[in-house]
Amino acid sequence: GNSVTQMEGPVTLSEEAFLTINCTYTATGYPSLFWYVQYPGEGLQLLLKATKADDKGSNKGFEATYRKETTSFHLEKGSVQVSDSAVYFCALVKNRDDKIIFGKGTRLHILP
């Protein structure tokens, strides 16, 4: 079945460090891929998305590229801030399927 695997956290970095959160997926066909972010005590917010191979989603300094050959959608940011501390979820949705499938989430702590 379809699934999303992302690196286990927590991930702890110093401010201005480079961030990578790995995400790989298993799915038939051509799913659309998403990153969502959850700040403490809140629901999830869409961070970025990509709908086809080689697409790059970007927002708030974060980027992720849809890599069909490696079935990956790694999240990157060049210089993190304390305000980026949150839980990040990688997700996919298949063609003509209502359900969105989430990874288990990666908690990110940024130290000042």
Place this chain on the structure above:
Amino acid sequence: GAVVSQHPSRVICKSGTSVKIECRSLDFQATTMFWYRQFPKQSLMLMATSNEGSKATYEQGVEKDKFLINHASLTLSTLTVTSAHPEDSSFYICSARVGSSYNSPLHFGNGTRLTVT
């Protein structure tokens, strides 16, 4: 942008009572809404898909009679936890898709922290 409002944000109830959680789409119509439960260590579990004007579709292992879902209008879905027990204590989150395309992003409510004593 699209806003999903969830109420209440926190609720404490006694064991054996029922609790209703509301999820509203404020500036768009949502024919489909999704209810999630978030466990410690943050993993999200899809509980059910709520369809306006028809019965909800529950995921395997979710008790339909315990978690009643009603989607009576295009802007409101409700989740009622019936005869709540301490093990039902959790963070419940609703979401809705803006637009009819399968890959339209989900918009989430801010969640409801349920504590059953």
